Amino acid sequence: MSALARLHRPATVEEAVRLLAGGDGERTRLLAGGATLVAMLNAGLVDPAELVSLAAVDELRGIGTLPDGGLRIGAMTRHRETAADVRLAGTLAVLREAAARIANPVVRNMGTIGGSISFADPAADYPPALVAADAAVEIAGPQGRRRVPAREFFVDWYATALGPNEMVTAILLAPRAPGLGSYDKLYRVAGDYAIVSVALSVAWRDGACARAGLAVGGCGPRPLHLDEADELLRAGRLGAQAARRAGELLAAAADPLDDVRASAAYRRRVIPRMVERALAAARDELSRTA
Amino acid sequence: MRMEGRFEVGAPRERVWRCITDATLMVACIPGCEEIEPVDARSYRARVLVEVGPIKARFNLVVEVTEELPFDRVASVTRGEEGTRASMLSADNLVTLTELGPELTEVRYSSEVSVTGRLAKYGLGMMRKRVDRLGVQFAERFRERIGSGALSA
Amino acid sequence: MSTPYPLALQVNGAEHRLEAALGDTLLTVLRDALALTGAKRGCNQGVCGACTVLADGEPVRACLTLAHECAGREIVTIEGAAGRAQALQEAFVETGAVQCGFCSPGMILTAAAMLERTPRPSADEVRAGLSGNLCRCSGYRKIVDAVLRAAETGAP
Numbered sequence: 001m002s003a004l005a006r007l008h009r010p011a012t013v014e015e016a017v018r019l020l021a022g023g024d025g026e027r028t029r030l031l032a033g034g035a036t037l038v039a040m041l042n043a044g045l046v047d048p049a050e051l052v053s054l055a056a057v058d059e060l061r062g063i064g065t066l067p068d069g070g071l072r073i074g075a076m077t078r079h080r081e082t083a084a085d086v087r088l089a090g091t092l093a094v095l096r097e098a099a100a101r102i103a104n105p106v107v108r109n110m111g112t113i114g115g116s117i118s119f120a121d122p123a124a125d126y127p128p129a130l131v132a133a134d135a136a137v138e139i140a141g142p143q144g145r146r147r148v149p150a151r152e153f154f155v156d157w158y159a160t161a162l163g164p165n166e167m168v169t170a171i172l173l174a175p176r177a178p179g180l181g182s183y184d185k186l187y188r189v190a191g192d193y194a195i196v197s198v199a200l201s202v203a204w205r206d207g208a209c210a211r212a213g214l215a216v217g218g219c220g221p222r223p224l225h226l227d228e229a230d231e232l233l234r235a236g237r238l239g240a241q242a243a244r245r246a247g248e249l250l251a252a253a254a255d256p257l258d259d260v261r262a263s264a265a266y267r268r269r270v271i272p273r274m275v276e277r278a279l280a281a282a283r284d285e286l287s288r289t290a
Numbered sequence: 291m292r293m294e295g296r297f298e299v300g301a302p303r304e305r306v307w308r309c310i311t312d313a314t315l316m317v318a319c320i321p322g323c324e325e326i327e328p329v330d331a332r333s334y335r336a337r338v339l340v341e342v343g344p345i346k347a348r349f350n351l352v353v354e355v356t357e358e359l360p361f362d363r364v365a366s367v368t369r370g371e372e373g374t375r376a377s378m379l380s381a382d383n384l385v386t387l388t389e390l391g392p393e394l395t396e397v398r399y400s401s402e403v404s405v406t407g408r409l410a411k412y413g414l415g416m417m418r419k420r421v422d423r424l425g426v427q428f429a430e431r432f433r434e435r436i437g438s439g440a441l442s443a
Numbered sequence: 444m445s446t447p448y449p450l451a452l453q454v455n456g457a458e459h460r461l462e463a464a465l466g467d468t469l470l471t472v473l474r475d476a477l478a479l480t481g482a483k484r485g486c487n488q489g490v491c492g493a494c495t496v497l498a499d500g501e502p503v504r505a506c507l508t509l510a511h512e513c514a515g516r517e518i519v520t521i522e523g524a525a526g527r528a529q530a531l532q533e534a535f536v537e538t539g540a541v542q543c544g545f546c547s548p549g550m551i552l553t554a555a556a557m558l559e560r561t562p563r564p565s566a567d568e569v570r571a572g573l574s575g576n577l578c579r580c581s582g583y584r585k586i587v588d589a590v591l592r593a594a595e596t597g598a599p
Contacts, residue, residue, distance in 0.1 A: 002445060002465070002467075004445075004466035006465070007511050026346055031509070034508055035489060035507055037344075038468065038489075038506070038508065039487075039489050039507055040345075041466060042468070042487045042488060042506065043408065043487075044376060045408055045409075046345060051465070051509075053512060055512060103489075103575065104574045105557070105574070105575055106492060106495055106502045106503065106504060106553055106576075107489055107504065107575055109501050110489075110504060110507060110508070119343070157343065157416055190571075190574045191574055255419075257416060259416070
């Protein structure tokens with residue numbers, strides 16, 4: 001039996017933060033799409049006394065274009081909307097592809113990007129995609145707003161850079177550059193969390209690689225990312241040798257689990273293959289479009 | 291699920307022994323431990339908070355010492371539950387001390403833990419990673435305390 | 444603890460005034476308070492799809508939706524099937540896509556929302572569209588056939 005005694009429905013971010021701060025810390029939680037929180041409520045894993053529903057906060061909804069040409073994805077944007085937004089092209093396509101691979105159509109119609117990344121399951125689809133795209137997370141709290149790079153937002157298993165009474169308000173993306181983004185995952189059944197996933201974002205100009213971002217999901221407490229691997233890929237123009245070396249580096253740095261989906265050893269073996277496959281597909285696409 | 295680990299402490303074995311059998315010092319060293327209270331000569335009551343992401347579980351545990359061989363080993367069993375019996379925990383624990391030098395002691399710990407109920411639904415693989423990390427935290431705090439001479443006895 | 448609060452819900456075109464605890468899901472309210480048992484409680488975790496209903500025309504998991512979050516939304520369950528959903532029901536019967544029937548309401552409502560967006564899907568699109576609905580009899584083949592058949596007959 002749930003002990004839920006209050007269900008707030010603020011209209012603004014500031015009000016939501018106030019309610020969060022006014023509640024009894026560990027017993028007050030934000031409710032976004034419900035896809036994870038209500039499932040945990042049903043399973044008796046969480047037992048909040050108060051919920052702050054974000055459903056009526058207009059500011060958090062939808063994807064907008066920023067003055068500099070970048071994009072702002074509101075925290076309450078559903079996976080379905082992100083998966084369908086054609087502005088997420090070029091280097092930003094990685095996000096769109098990741099959104100399209102979350103769970104199934106009905107859950108994508110409920111789950112939100114803010115809810116998903118706040119829960120921070122390292123086997124989820126958004127975290128590596130945001131790290132590969134070098135996105136920033138906008139956070140609101142009692143002290144106002146701040147921005148944290150996605151590469152610093154995910155800090156541990158189910159733990160983020162969010163402080164007490166803080167909430168995610170948006171994902172911020174730099175203007176898209178020509179190039180490509182891709183997201184692939186190895187899974188047991190369609191819609192499951194990843195055994196291993198690979199997110200790639202590549203800026204490509206005049207036959208040269210201007211920037212590469214590569215992140216691996218499902219293989220440690222947070223998305224696996226190495227500046228050194230990105231630099232190898234960039235300098236090696238995404239070549240097969242650079243891809244092999246980057247895959248090896250990431251596999252060596254991985255800290256995967258033994259769980260129902262796969263053994264840690266299997267995951268370590270698969271990382272280089274997945275990385276090489278993603279880079280081969282990228283080379284293929286660039287040779288066709290360039 | 292079996293948990294084990296080892297760490298070294300720069301102190302004589304006898305001193306390490308007095309520390310690991312000192313309940314007050316243990317409260318400060320065990321991550322999430324909020325309270326330890328002796329029940330009798332061989333058992334303690336403890337309250338431990340386990341946090342995994344959004345899940346917070348507070349266990350009321352009873353630790354009973356089943357074997358105590360001074361300066362060498364302590365075996366104990368832990369039994370307990372969350373407030374509303376939502377999860378049950380039991381564990382068989384063994385701590386052994388080995389003298390590596392006059393001022394250096396090795397602490398080995400192992401525990402066969404079983405958790406049932408709501409927390410068991412959570413991935414076991416992740417729990418193991420958590421516990422490994424708790425082991426490291428424990429060792430750090432223990433070394434700190436023993437170094438600062440914070441022995442209550 | 445679980446004090447009931449008044450709630451007005453629009454379900455299948457009718458307004459229902461009832462009371463529900465804040466932690467009650469839409470599924471609980473539909474089944475226990477309104478006796479609309481078409482939405483099934485399968486996993487209660489959002490995985491199986493048996494509880495799928497439409498909220499403002501979009502499919503949602505009733506088990507993952509708090510009832511009090513549904514005030515002001517138009518809920519449609521299989522009991523209120525009309526138009527596309529009704530055509531799908533007929534196609535399910537004609538094709539023999541109903542075995543034990545546990546998954547059928549969720550399958551039909553999910554498919555109805557899919558056909559709204561993609562009126563002439565390929566078999567693969569149907570499979571992808573229904574990938575979040577599990578059939579415990581494993582009768583997927585005829586379910587896909589039934590959706591394709593309903594798509595062919597077109598919207599009523």
